[in-house]
Amino acid sequence: MKIPKTFFLLLIIPLFSFSAHKYYLSLTQIKFKPETKSIQIIINVFMDDIELALNKDYNIDLQLTTKKELPNNNVYFEKYLREKLQFTIDGTPKKFNYIGKEYENDLVYFYLEIENIATVKNIQITNKILTKHFPDQQNLIKTKVGKVDKSILLNKDETSGTLEH
Amino acid sequence: MKKIGFLILSLVFLTSSYSQITTKGHTNENKFKQMYDLLATPNEQHNASGAPGKGYTQQKVDYKIDITLDDEKQKISGEETIKYHNNSPDNLEFLWVQLDQNMRAKDSKTPDINPTKIPEKLNKNRFEKSYVDEPFDGGFNIMSVTNIDGSPLSYTINQTMMRINLVKPLASGEKFEFNIKWWYNINNHREDGGRSGYEHFPKDGNNNYVIAQFYPRLCVYDNVEGWQNDQFWGRSEFALEFGDFTVNITVPEDHMLGATGVLLNEKEVLSKTELKRLAEAKKSFDNPVIIRTQEEAINFEKSKATKTKTWKFFAENVRDYAFATSRKFIWDGMAVDINGKTVMAYSLYSKEANPLYGDHSTRAVAQTLKTYSQYTFDYPYHKAISVDGQMGMEYPQICFNPGRPNPDGTYSDRVKYTMIKVTIHEVGHNFFPMIVNSDERQWTWMDEGLNSYLEMLAELAYDKNFPMSRGLPKNIVNYMSGDQSKIAPIMSKGDNVYSFGNNAYGKPATGLWILRETIMGKELFDHAFKTYAQRWMFKHPTPEDFFRTMEDASGVDLDWFWRGWFFTTDVTDIGVKGVKKFYSSSNSDNTVNFIEDTHEGLGYTTNHSKYHYEITYEKPGGLVMPIIVEFTYKDGTKERKTYPAQIWRYTDDEVTKVFSSSKQIESIVIDPDLETADVDISNNSFPREKSDKFDKFKKEIKG
Numbered sequence: 001m002k003i004p005k006t007f008f009l010l011l012i013i014p015l016f017s018f019s020a021h022k023y024y025l026s027l028t029q030i031k032f033k034p035e036t037k038s039i040q041i042i043i044n045v046f047m048d049d050i051e052l053a054l055n056k057d058y059n060i061d062l063q064l065t066t067k068k069e070l071p072n073n074n075v076y077f078e079k080y081l082r083e084k085l086q087f088t089i090d091g092t093p094k095k096f097n098y099i100g101k102e103y104e105n106d107l108v109y110f111y112l113e114i115e116n117i118a119t120v121k122n123i124q125i126t127n128k129i130l131t132k133h134f135p136d137q138q139n140l141i142k143t144k145v146g147k148v149d150k151s152i153l154l155n156k157d158e159t160s161g162t163l164e165h
Numbered sequence: 166m167k168k169i170g171f172l173i174l175s176l177v178f179l180t181s182s183y184s185q186i187t188t189k190g191h192t193n194e195n196k197f198k199q200m201y202d203l204l205a206t207p208n209e210q211h212n213a214s215g216a217p218g219k220g221y222t223q224q225k226v227d228y229k230i231d232i233t234l235d236d237e238k239q240k241i242s243g244e245e246t247i248k249y250h251n252n253s254p255d256n257l258e259f260l261w262v263q264l265d266q267n268m269r270a271k272d273s274k275t276p277d278i279n280p281t282k283i284p285e286k287l288n289k290n291r292f293e294k295s296y297v298d299e300p301f302d303g304g305f306n307i308m309s310v311t312n313i314d315g316s317p318l319s320y321t322i323n324q325t326m327m328r329i330n331l332v333k334p335l336a337s338g339e340k341f342e343f344n345i346k347w348w349y350n351i352n353n354h355r356e357d358g359g360r361s362g363y364e365h366f367p368k369d370g371n372n373n374y375v376i377a378q379f380y381p382r383l384c385v386y387d388n389v390e391g392w393q394n395d396q397f398w399g400r401s402e403f404a405l406e407f408g409d410f411t412v413n414i415t416v417p418e419d420h421m422l423g424a425t426g427v428l429l430n431e432k433e434v435l436s437k438t439e440l441k442r443l444a445e446a447k448k449s450f451d452n453p454v455i456i457r458t459q460e461e462a463i464n465f466e467k468s469k470a471t472k473t474k475t476w477k478f479f480a481e482n483v484r485d486y487a488f489a490t491s492r493k494f495i496w497d498g499m500a501v502d503i504n505g506k507t508v509m510a511y512s513l514y515s516k517e518a519n520p521l522y523g524d525h526s527t528r529a530v531a532q533t534l535k536t537y538s539q540y541t542f543d544y545p546y547h548k549a550i551s552v553d554g555q556m557g558m559e560y561p562q563i564c565f566n567p568g569r570p571n572p573d574g575t576y577s578d579r580v581k582y583t584m585i586k587v588t589i590h591e592v593g594h595n596f597f598p599m600i601v602n603s604d605e606r607q608w609t610w611m612d613e614g615l616n617s618y619l620e621m622l623a624e625l626a627y628d629k630n631f632p633m634s635r636g637l638p639k640n641i642v643n644y645m646s647g648d649q650s651k652i653a654p655i656m657s658k659g660d661n662v663y664s665f666g667n668n669a670y671g672k673p674a675t676g677l678w679i680l681r682e683t684i685m686g687k688e689l690f691d692h693a694f695k696t697y698a699q700r701w702m703f704k705h706p707t708p709e710d711f712f713r714t715m716e717d718a719s720g721v722d723l724d725w726f727w728r729g730w731f732f733t734t735d736v737t738d739i740g741v742k743g744v745k746k747f748y749s750s751s752n753s754d755n756t757v758n759f760i761e762d763t764h765e766g767l768g769y770t771t772n773h774s775k776y777h778y779e780i781t782y783e784k785p786g787g788l789v790m791p792i793i794v795e796f797t798y799k800d801g802t803k804e805r806k807t808y809p810a811q812i813w814r815y816t817d818d819e820v821t822k823v824f825s826s827s828k829q830i831e832s833i834v835i836d837p838d839l840e841t842a843d844v845d846i847s848n849n850s851f852p853r854e855k856s857d858k859f860d861k862f863k864k865e866i867k868g
Contacts, residue, residue, distance in 0.1 A: 107634075140648065151647060
């Protein structure tokens with residue numbers, strides 16, 4: 001199948017309108033805590049981007065931080081994160097608990113926890129957050145196990161990676 | 166007496182490492198070494214203080230342009246006469262002209278330099294759009310390039326650049342006049358992106374045009390680059406000369422139009438009512454006056470005029486030209502007092518952007534002109550326009566901004582603040598780079614970084630509770646602590662950096678914020694920054710000119726800061742490594758002994774009149790920064806001590822410093838207000854803070 005040149009052109013066009021402000025980056029911070037035998041995860045995303053993505057995917061109107069904010073929105077956030085995020089620790093897929101979210105300026109922070117983890121040698125993560133609606137979305141993953149920090153950058157073409165500790 | 170004790174202590178510290186025989190040396194790796202290895206040598210054009218030297222020259226380019234907009238076909242055709250003044254000491258064999266629209270030509274190489282992969286999933290709309298047989302042809306069609314007598318002039322097009330082949334070299338001090346005739350198809354910027362283009366409204370069938378890079382424009386020929394003829398790949402923006410523009414723009418007669426320059430024929434293009442309202446606006450300093458109302462605009466958008474009107478402008482000493490036009494535009498304006506001179510703030514917006522634009526746009530323009538004038542120079546032009554262009558892009562006296570309310574007219578704080586933020590930013594670009602005219606093609610940070618910094622001051626002046634995001638030190642941490650293989654130093658060309666927004670906007674803005682708030686202080690910083698702006702107003706500065714002027718006008722040596730923050734990707738990480746506690750006891754022979762209290766933690770086993778803490782600070786981060794320490798005493802009171810960055814000049818990894826007080830210390834925190842972009846604050850407190858952000862949040866939720 002021959003793919004026309006415009007196909008690629010369209011994919012990169014958002015770069016050009018990047019003349020003033022907009023950039024697309026989320027951060028996922030993953031930390032192993034031996035004292036609680038858990039992996040704690042904090043994710044931050046831009047509020048306007050996540051709002052747009054959820055509104056489109058679930059046909060809702062979140063209106064975050066306004067008086068008309070959709071009251072049960074944690075349901076949608078959790079659903080979205082479960083669709084877009086998978087963790088595999090030392091070869092075993094693990095479920096995470098959705099602890100909650102908070103807002104800070106133009107960011108939304110999500111707090112997730114994976115329990116009953118005794119040791120961590122490697123963390124495989126799949127992260128498709130925002131890549132469907134924002135072709136330039138980059139998802140930065142940082143892990144901390146003991147004193148060692150590792151990081152990888154994921155995007156729509158590379159949605160998963162493994163961090164060795 | 167005690168001083169002697171300290172002196173002995175520090176002598177021991179300094180001399181303890183001189184016992185081995187040296188076999189290998191090294192070059193100067195000190196973080197405080199002078200910057201001769203990184204900066205261009207000053208010369209007669211850009212002098213050692215960072216000011217224009219006595220040999221500084223600058224070209225001048227004047228344009229006479231006639232433009233016609235074809236609303237039916239979304240096409241622009243134009244004719245221009247360019248008068249090029251060679252003020253340089255050099256003879257020029259050729260001239261270079263920029264053809265920016267060729268980035269959108271069918272044969273543009275821009276798509277070819279971007280690596281691509283097949284994505285897993287694609288938005289359906291985007292997918293369908295990609296399967297068109299003919300790519301959009303948005304390049305310039307050059308119809309003719311001629312001498313002033315109409316005879317053909319030889320030229321060569323190299324992608325987005327065109328060389329004018331002169332028959333004989335243009336001598337220093339001489340002028341050369343020539344004509345270009347062209348047309349191009351306008352891109353739909355809402356669907357295909359871009360810094361210029363049209364937006365189509367299917368409901369009423371109209372288009373809003375925000376038009377820029379629409380004419381072939383001369384490249385800069387300066388004292389440091391010669392011809393700046395780097396290709397326009399789409400990201401790194403523009404380098405342009407100043408000159409005078411005489412522009413006639415022909416559009417459908419029911420359009421409302423805003424453009425760079427003074428409108429010469431307002432009686433021909435505005436109605437009597439509009440002229441009366443405009444006169445009122447020029448006297449209204451508190452509230453915008455609506456010059457074309459929403460009702461009037463709605464009436465115009467119901468039909469399409471077949472006749473045209475020509476708007477005539479003259480713009481003196483501008484580096485570029487842009488305009489916006491639509492029959493949908495509402496127009497309002499208010500007067501702004503800039504040091505006794507009246508400048509007009511205007512907005513042009515469609516009903517879809519109201520009431521958001523009516524409420525805030527013109528006020529945001531006015532605030533920007535005031536705040537920026539205060540920190541740089543009095544805004545020298547007569548007006549600034551913000552257009553509902555649904556992008557964020559800046560041109561002299563006019564800019565295109567985003568943000569629209571919900572269909573029912575309501576809008577959230579977030580939409581409001583984003584719109585104000587971008588408006589301030591784009592209007593602010595009138596100062597950098599439209600007047601302090603740096604080379605954007607090379608150094609994105611010189612306008613975006615400086616502008617993003619001043620934008621913060623204007624935002625706080627607009628609303629003291631303005632939600633600040635980019636620019637504050639704590640907000641750059643995620644970027645700076647990221648994967649080093651995807652981070653470039655600020656001193657890189659815009660086309661080649663990762664995470665463009667953080668690299669060229671956020672990090673330099675934060676750097677200036679840190680200099681002002683933490684390192685230099687407001688007074689010294691503001692004076693130096695203003696000096697830079699005034700020295701290079703209507704000129705072409707280089708990075709060296711900025712770095713040198715900031716030192717020259719403040720008396721603060723900042724080589725270490727420029728080197729670390731602008732030329733490397735190093736990070737700040739300073740912590741407390743350990744604390745030893747001492748108390749003193751006097752001896753009969755007139756000496757004082759320091760005795761260590763080895764009890765764990767900060768608490769002493771017994772009370773003393775004076776407590777001496779020997780604190781070792783560690784610096785895992787590569788950047789040098791002041792150490793800001795907050796001591797909290799057992800009685801709850803606090804004391805701060807800031808050690809200048811130069812404390813790191815002998816040792817880069819750790820340093821020990823004594824702090825004495827008459828009260829016992831309960832805890833120590835480094836950088837308590839998060840002023841230095843410290844990437845790891847887990848080592849900032851002593852004793853170590855046990856619970857982190859996650860624990861705190863979980864406790865709050867679960868109770």
